[in-house]
Amino acid sequence: MVVMKIGFIGTGNVGKALAQLFTHAGNDVVMSHRHSVDSLKPLVDKLGPRATAGTIEEAAEQDLVVLAVPFFAIRELPVPFPNDPIILDVTNYFPNRDGSIMNLEKHEEATSEFVARQLHSDKVVKAFNTIAMARITSLPKPAGNARRIAVPIASDNADAKATVAKLIDAAGFDTYDLGSLRDSIIAQSDGPLFISVGTKADMTARLANIKH
Numbered sequence: 001m002v003v004m005k006i007g008f009i010g011t012g013n014v015g016k017a018l019a020q021l022f023t024h025a026g027n028d029v030v031m032s033h034r035h036s037v038d039s040l041k042p043l044v045d046k047l048g049p050r051a052t053a054g055t056i057e058e059a060a061e062q063d064l065v066v067l068a069v070p071f072f073a074i075r076e077l078p079v080p081f082p083n084d085p086i087i088l089d090v091t092n093y094f095p096n097r098d099g100s101i102m103n104l105e106k107h108e109e110a111t112s113e114f115v116a117r118q119l120h121s122d123k124v125v126k127a128f129n130t131i132a133m134a135r136i137t138s139l140p141k142p143a144g145n146a147r148r149i150a151v152p153i154a155s156d157n158a159d160a161k162a163t164v165a166k167l168i169d170a171a172g173f174d175t176y177d178l179g180s181l182r183d184s185i186i187a188q189s190d191g192p193l194f195i196s197v198g199t200k201a202d203m204t205a206r207l208a209n210i211k212h
Contacts, residue, residue, distance in 0.1 A: 003027055004167065007059030007085070009077065010068030011043055014090055017133040018066060019043075021140065023050040025170040032059035034073075060085070064163070067091055067115065072098040080120040086160045089115045090128040092189045111188055112154065112181040125155040125164040126184040127175075130193050139197070140172020150176040150200040152193055154184035176203045 004027050008015045011033045019029045028050045031040050040053035059065060060081040067074065071093045081087070093104055093111045103109045109117075112126040130152055131139070141148040151168050153175045155161035165175045178184055187193040192210050193203070 004064050004163075005030070005062045007054075007062035007065045008032060008068055009056055009059050009065060010070075010073075011040065012068065013133045014128075015066065015068035016043065017136050018068065018090065018128060019047055019051065020137055021171040022167070023047050025167075025172075026050075027167070027170075028052075030054045030059045030062055032056045064088060064167070070098065071111070074115055074118050077119065079118070084121070084123065086123045086125060086157075086163055087115070087119060087121050088128070088164055089124050089126050091115065092129050092194075094189055107185055110182050110185045112184045116156070116181060123155075123157050123160040124181060125153065125157070125160050126178075126181060126187065127151050127153040127164055127168065130187050130196055132195060132197075142172070143169065147199060148172075148174050149197055150174040150203050152176045152178050152184070152187045152203070154178040154181055154187070156181050174200055176200055 006022055006027050007030045008019055009032055011031055023029055030052050031044055032054050037053045037055060044051040044053050061083055062085060064086045065081060066088045068090055071091045089112050095105060104111055104114060112124055116124040128151055139149050151173045153161060153165060168175050185191060
């Protein structure tokens, strides 16, 4: 089992749900958002002793940083992050909310590639953006369970991807390797795997049907 110090930037439904999963798996988390650190006390109390509150800058200093902010907020983050962390990108781009970015709408660039470029990082891993957070904490299953849910994952960095895959496994999920960040287009908000829950076999069958 991988045990990490994980910084969260963003504490909405996505950040809260993933922090719950990761602390339950034995990881320490530093929660942050754009409001005061004191305002995070109820959340960290609920998450338990493995959770602390910090500034965005403090969260960005951890081994792994979870981007759990609206997509439009990515451009507002302080970059580059210190210590060159792995960045787990769980964001989704919605033009109506985030504004029109033509190269994303035309699929000339994957949203995760945009994130990597904006944050000057070659350790971006795309995952956990396809599952509705309202139900994710009820989905973990032990390794080997035939109905274990698979989380699509993509990265241009094999080591970063392997680390996040171990984190996902410890949280109670399999991974479905999409390949590179460019390949993560199929898991974006307008892609066939978005809001899609299934096993590895389910994912393979779904993509095979699309190709045909």
